[in-house]
Amino acid sequence: MKTFGKIYTVLVFVLLYTPILLLMLFSFNSTKNTVHFTGFTLKWYEELFNNGALLQLLLNTLIIAVIASVVATVLGTMAAVGIHKMKKRMQSVILTVTNVPMTNPDIVTGVSLALLFVFIGGMMKNNNVLGFWTLLTAHITFGLPYVILSVLPKIRQMDRNLMDAALDLGCTPLKAFFKVMLPEIMPGVFTGLTMVFTLSLDDFVISYFVYGSGFSTLPIEIYNYTKKPIPPTIYALFTMLFLVILALMIVMNIFQARDERKKANKLAALQG
Amino acid sequence: MANSEIVRLENIHKEFDGETVLDNINLSIRDKEFVTLLGPSGCGKTTTLRIIAGFETPTSGNVFFFDKIINDVPPHKREVNTVFQRYALFPHLNVFENIAFGLRLKKTPEKVIREKVFEMLKLINLNGFAKRNVNSLSGGQQQRVAIARALINSPRMLLLDEPLGALDLKLRKDMQVELKNIQQQMGVTFVYVTHDQEEALSMSDTVVVMDNGVIQQIGTPQDIYNEPQNAFVADFIGESNIIDGVMLDDYLVSIFGYKFKCLDSGFEQKEPVDVVIRPEDIDIVRADSGHLSGVVTNVTFKGVHYEIIVDVKGFKWMIQTTDFHATGDEIGIKLNPDDIHIMKKSEYSGKFGDYSSYSEEYDKLDDATILNDDSESEVID
Numbered sequence: 329m330k331t332f333g334k335i336y337t338v339l340v341f342v343l344l345y346t347p348i349l350l351l352m353l354f355s356f357n358s359t360k361n362t363v364h365f366t367g368f369t370l371k372w373y374e375e376l377f378n379n380g381a382l383l384q385l386l387l388n389t390l391i392i393a394v395i396a397s398v399v400a401t402v403l404g405t406m407a408a409v410g411i412h413k414m415k416k417r418m419q420s421v422i423l424t425v426t427n428v429p430m431t432n433p434d435i436v437t438g439v440s441l442a443l444l445f446v447f448i449g450g451m452m453k454n455n456n457v458l459g460f461w462t463l464l465t466a467h468i469t470f471g472l473p474y475v476i477l478s479v480l481p482k483i484r485q486m487d488r489n490l491m492d493a494a495l496d497l498g499c500t501p502l503k504a505f506f507k508v509m510l511p512e513i514m515p516g517v518f519t520g521l522t523m524v525f526t527l528s529l530d531d532f533v534i535s536y537f538v539y540g541s542g543f544s545t546l547p548i549e550i551y552n553y554t555k556k557p558i559p560p561t562i563y564a565l566f567t568m569l570f571l572v573i574l575a576l577m578i579v580m581n582i583f584q585a586r587d588e589r590k591k592a593n594k595l596a597a598l599q600g
Numbered sequence: 601m602a603n604s605e606i607v608r609l610e611n612i613h614k615e616f617d618g619e620t621v622l623d624n625i626n627l628s629i630r631d632k633e634f635v636t637l638l639g640p641s642g643c644g645k646t647t648t649l650r651i652i653a654g655f656e657t658p659t660s661g662n663v664f665f666f667d668k669i670i671n672d673v674p675p676h677k678r679e680v681n682t683v684f685q686r687y688a689l690f691p692h693l694n695v696f697e698n699i700a701f702g703l704r705l706k707k708t709p710e711k712v713i714r715e716k717v718f719e720m721l722k723l724i725n726l727n728g729f730a731k732r733n734v735n736s737l738s739g740g741q742q743q744r745v746a747i748a749r750a751l752i753n754s755p756r757m758l759l760l761d762e763p764l765g766a767l768d769l770k771l772r773k774d775m776q777v778e779l780k781n782i783q784q785q786m787g788v789t790f791v792y793v794t795h796d797q798e799e800a801l802s803m804s805d806t807v808v809v810m811d812n813g814v815i816q817q818i819g820t821p822q823d824i825y826n827e828p829q830n831a832f833v834a835d836f837i838g839e840s841n842i843i844d845g846v847m848l849d850d851y852l853v854s855i856f857g858y859k860f861k862c863l864d865s866g867f868e869q870k871e872p873v874d875v876v877i878r879p880e881d882i883d884i885v886r887a888d889s890g891h892l893s894g895v896v897t898n899v900t901f902k903g904v905h906y907e908i909i910v911d912v913k914g915f916k917w918m919i920q921t922t923d924f925h926a927t928g929d930e931i932g933i934k935l936n937p938d939d940i941h942i943m944k945k946s947e948y949s950g951k952f953g954d955y956s957s958y959s960e961e962y963d964k965l966d967d968a969t970i971l972n973d974d975s976e977s978e979v980i981d
Binding site: 489 | 655674675689690692701705706750
């Protein structure tokens, strides 16, 4: 039974990671052949870094992801603090409302946002609204619920008296938030931030409906490649993207592990 | 205790969602006083404390601080500090930074902060703990850090919300002594919230007994114990036998139809009253030589004494005695005039214990002789 379990685990990992490993492998392949590994090369990476258009797209994607995740995190944290202060019934109503966009199919969100943007553009007599700002707004919008979802439990876990203690010792409510609440809920804020960042980085469906000709992102452009053979430069790009996200995940896990160890210590201290 | 008044609560009324939690609270707290708010959970004692601290505002009524109304002054502008029930230390700061928190907000020079924090660490016996993570401390140590964190701001008044509630019994006793010492050393007014009557009696200058959002009695620990105002106070503070009685005249009460001398006066003639007799005041004598006699129905060993339940014609008395009496023994009960305390009838009458079995059987003994009047009694000791 034990060996079966081990085999099963290995199988799962093989299924999960083979495609990515294959992608990485072929990003170093000397020819465009996708069946045989014909020799090691770094030329696709070289080509990638010389491809101005592709790098511009990567930059666009990162700009959107960074701004959207930061703005969504700030707004979402503020919203979570506000929601926490509401009465129980109001809280569940608001939470349901904010959670719906997460379960909503992306395509619905995308189409409705596009409709809204065009509608507002029409009111402002602007036929060309779609572009950087609509893309950014869309990404902030779909990121917001994830931030609330990761921050709110942290606020709820916090000892209610901590904020009172801060006020009692002379903090204004705003100071109390920065000096006491923020350090306490930081792990949740960080989780929210990375979640929005990664979601924004690879979002295609929603972006597809709200991007304009002037400003586009990687996922949208790569979609165009699917109709013709994908050049290995894209493999190189994805390999790097994957590594970046992997690094992010590892950092996030370290944060969470540290947080949990802290909690375990606290529990032990209370019992001891 | 002729010290000046610091805080006064006047006709405080507090509602949460239309439900009254405090009703007509009037309380004056003087400088350097140790005041305890005592009552069962949900009696409004913590809410009272939070109103003084500024976390809650009264629905009506006024809070005075040195004769100035401070109803709407936020907590960070009040010269009082609070020690919370579960310490509420800041987990992301070490012991030093926790204690220094208030001073840092006031932009105190670093040198002064260091001096004061180390002085505090000495006061709470935690020398050498400055760099420690607060989560690595024991409950008692955490509580002492919380006290230091509040006291370092030199508040006029320290509010403590069940500060020892999470500690075990032994530690709690030690901390009670330590707290009392700190209070006397620093000369700070303490307002202390607890549901532990023993804690209240042993530490306080003044005890405020609360129930249902209403102050039941304010007095010294001795007053509260010896002269409870109603059945609630008598029952909550220590054990009590509470018996229906009728006041016949000044210094003369009838219980079970028998007349007893007592030390209370000022009641109407024939006024029904609650009679309190503390279990440790009752003398046990031979069955045929007491004022009343009954059968032991239950014996519990409590260490210092036995707690026995005695059935006297259907009314169950609790008596504390150092002598052992077996279940089924018939014993006599002797009551001295100063063992008997008379209280006015209140909404709490008849609510507590098995203490309300006044029955007609005793009524016919109306003009019986006074049982505990030594001058004319036939009772043999």
